[in-house]
Amino acid sequence: MSENINHSQNTEEVQNLNEILKVRRQKLGDLQSKGKDPFKIVKYDVTQKTKEITDNFDEFEGKEVSIAGRLMAKRGMGKTSFCDIQDRDGKIQLFVRINELGEEAYEEFKKLDIGDIIGVRGTVFKTKMGEISIRVHEYTLLAKSLRPLPEKFHGLKDTDTRYRQRYLDLIVNPEVKKTFIMRSRIISAIRSFLDSRGFLEVETPILNLIPGGANARPFITHHNTLDLDMYLRIAPELYLKRLIVGGMEKVYELGRMFRNEGMSVKHNPEFTLLEVYEAYTDYHGMMKLTEDLYLHVADTVLGTRKFEYQGYEIDLSLPWARMTMTEAVKKYTGIDFDTIASDDEAVALAKEKGLDVTGKTKKGEILNLFFEEFVEEHLIQPTFIMDYPVEVSPLTKRKPDKPELTERFELFIVGREMANAYSELNDPIDQKERFLAQLRKREQGDEEANMMDEDFIIALEHGMPPTGGLGVGIDRLVMLFTNSYSIRDVLLFPTMKPRE
Missing domain, CATH: 3.30.930.10 (Bira Bifunctional Protein; Domain 2)
Incomplete structure (x- = not known):
């Protein structure tokens, strides 16, 4: 029964993903048909990083800045919107209003997706809630994200995916x-x-x-x-x-x-x-x-x-701390290799302790084996x-x-x-x-x-x-x-x- 449930869940997830991919490509196609292809933009002038602004608010309050990064969250889509933009050093809130951008630009802004990369020009201020933000005067879509970010609300937790797709790991974690x-x-x-x-x-x-x-x-x-x-x-x-x-x-x-x-x-x-x-x-x-x-x-x-x-x-x-290998083995096993006279005696002792001595016939090799097996884990x-x-x-x-x-x-x-x-x-x-x-x-x-x-x-x-x-x-x-x-x-x- 559980296999059937998992199969149906996977099928539904694939269908949902395919629909998202289709919608996002349609959005890109609409932009391209209007001559607003984001992939044809070759540069964007950035004057500040987000952390520089948030760490030095008094210096930047009321000043116009230009930042760029990835859109990570969107809240409220009436005539006023709040968004989060993330760059290498951190993220900052964007305050976007229809009367600042104009109706056409604001409608296009509302169509942006989480994961899109944008450039923003605006004024630094602090909201009534005390959050440092940028009042957006102008924005530019710099790259369209054609795929959704993983686990939008929970972050990327699966270690296998994190290691294979490190770019996603860096974005969401x-x-x-x-x-x-x-x-x-x-x-x-x-x-x-x-x-x-x-x-x-x-x-x-x-x-x-x-x-x-x-x-x-x-x-x-x-x-x-x-x-x-x-x-x-x-x-x-x-x-x-x-x-x-x-x-x-x-x-x-x-x-x-x-x-x-x-x-x-x-x-x-x-x-x-x-x-x-x-x-x-x-x-x-x-x-x-x-x-x-x-x-x-x-x-x-x-x-x-x-x-x-x-x-x-x-x-x-x-x-x-400093110890010789012989001293360390004696401390953690009680065995003093200085008293072991021959290679054969050392090998026999290792076998007695249940150690694999394959290819090891010398006293020195056995001493090293004892150290690796019985001592290393104690050296914190x-x-x-x-x-x-x-x-x-x-x-x-x-x-x-x-x-x-x-x-x-x-x-x-x-x-x-x-x-x-x-x-x-x-x-x-x-x-x-x-x-x-x-x-x-x-x-x-x-x-x-x-x-x-x-x-x-x-x-x-x-x-x-x-x-x-x-x-x-x-x-x-x-x-x-x-x-x-x-x-x-x-x-x-x-x-x-x-x-x-």
């Missing part, structure tokens, strides 16, 4: 627009921070012959003229370190990466990554840089270092986890006193990795051995293991100074600062499976 304005401000703050520290923004290739700089499965494409398979980059790291070899000393890149992996609330196949490299420093220097960067963004964009994220009260105030406040095993850090310098570990940290907030940094490996002999170990993993079926990059080895053989490197996932940072649950909420056009 003002908070979504605020999120993406915030994203733009965050990226601007990051750039200004790094520029002020003497870093140089650079651009490196997106099409790579060898996908390097991360453990990730790449997308493969083909260059027809060269008859070469190529890869969309998974990270810019190896190119940026070549620039350090070349003497550029302080560089960063902020751009799109592509990884052919699973999708989740934290993962999208294409995402934005910041990578920063500085000569003559180490991972401790990168910790300080990370703290300073986050605090600069919080101060600039939020105006506070304390905020809520999905029910958690996050406090970025210094100092941030900003926490640096340091000294990762060499097996999971193929591009990182070893610790002099513990060569089985590396000078690497990851920053965790709300149980998520937010940054990853190294004292960069600059020993070409060790680096080649690490690449060979990664190749053996690939031969065993690990599609995310690194490939051999001979040219990068040659670059290191020319000499790279001690260097600190940092990677920050911009989408996760934006999620944190905008209190967004899913990565899709901070990507304007997230990857979606096509509808059948």
Whole structure:
């Protein structure tokens, strides 16, 4: 019975939509027949934005302004009408009267639809109810909306439609627009921070012959003229370190990466990554840089270092917690990996705990597995986890006193990795051995293991100074600062499976 009801409702909705489409096209046809085709208008002079007027009413009261935007509401259609017009920054009420526009223009105004884009010239005033408004002297239809906006009175709630048709989401959900304005401000703050520290923004290739700089499965494409398979980059790291070899000393890149992996609330196949490299420093220097960067963004964009994220009260105030991976695993599991003597003992312990050890045969790999399974979720406040095993850090310098570990940290907030940094490996002999170990993993079926990059080895053989490197996932940072649950909420056009 319910299926029949749903079918009849869907049929009725389609019929109603078809009727609306028909009526709106007829309205456009009538305008075109009168020589008033809105699509032939090429520009409109805008003097103010709505928020500028509402925020500075005393300055604009009684003055004539010219604004433009989308018609979002209409109330009363006698000789006086009230409407709302929305632009990028907000919306404002329009006060429209027949004796101001004239009878013909007013009748045409009454035929406008919600969603039409108009330009308005009029005087700023405040109604008896105290609402800042514009008394319209003249209007111009700039674009006819041939389709109705979704759920006229309730907004667009269906997340699938929101992500697929982001333009509708931005029109009817003002908070979504605020999120993406915030994203733009965050990226601007990051750039200004790094520029002020003497870093140089650079651009490196997106099409790579060898996908390097991360453990990730790449997308493969083909260059027809060269008859070469190529890869969309998974990270810019190896190119940026070549620039350090070349003497550029302080560089960063902020751009799109592509990884052919699973999708989740934290993962999208294409995402934005910041990578920063500085000569003559180490991972401790990168910790300080990370703290300073986050605090600069919080101060600039939020105006506070304390905020809520999905029910958690996050406090970025210094100092941030620091633990080695071994210390963190011991704290949350009671197991001290410093007392585990062999690889076999570590593997047996993992199996005893019910962990999947497929392809993991080394103690360092098991330590990392314990951390991921039992520790990450507990790291709510900003926490640096340091000294990762060499097996999971193929591009990182070893610790002099513990060569089985590396000078690497990851920053965790709300149980998520937010940054990853190294004292960069600059020993070409060790680096080649690490690449060979990664190749053996690939031969065993690990599609995310690194490939051999001979040219990068040659670059290191020319000499790279001690260097600190940092990677920050911009989408996760934006999620944190905008209190967004899913990565899709901070990507304007997230990857979606096509509808059948």
